[in-house]
Amino acid sequence: VLAGLDRPQLAGFLADAALAARTPASLTDPTALDAELTRVRAAGFAVDDEENEASIRCVAAGVRDRRGAVIGGVSVSTLTFLVPRDRVVGWAPDVIATADAVSIRLA
Numbered sequence: 001v002l003a004g005l006d007r008p009q010l011a012g013f014l015a016d017a018a019l020a021a022r023t024p025a026s027l028t029d030p031t032a033l034d035a036e037l038t039r040v041r042a043a044g045f046a047v048d049d050e051e052n053e054a055s056i057r058c059v060a061a062g063v064r065d066r067r068g069a070v071i072g073g074v075s076v077s078t079l080t081f082l083v084p085r086d087r088v089v090g091w092a093p094d095v096i097a098t099a100d101a102v103s104i105r106l107a
Helices: 007-016 030-043 085-090 092-106
Strands: 046-049 056-064 070-079
Touching: 007 030, 046 085, 056 085, 056 092, 070 092, 085 092
Parallel strands: none
Antiparallel strands: 046 056, 056 070
């Protein structure tokens, strides 16, 4: 959802946000988070690699309204010790397609 914000909205969020670490992998540096969001926008999906919860990895894509604004997301989560990262990333095309289908239905 953050990757769907425009630059002024994102700058405001990063200026005001308290980026507290939930795990050792959490992004707490605004510059690092901004760089990751740039990667997410380019790729069309995000990977949470134990950033929110230890031993949990997920891949997600944004759901958009009829104006193209990101209003939510679709994600698939798994345990890091059951499914390797490259396999989770391999699910991205299906997650993106599902998010696109939901977006179309909502529009």
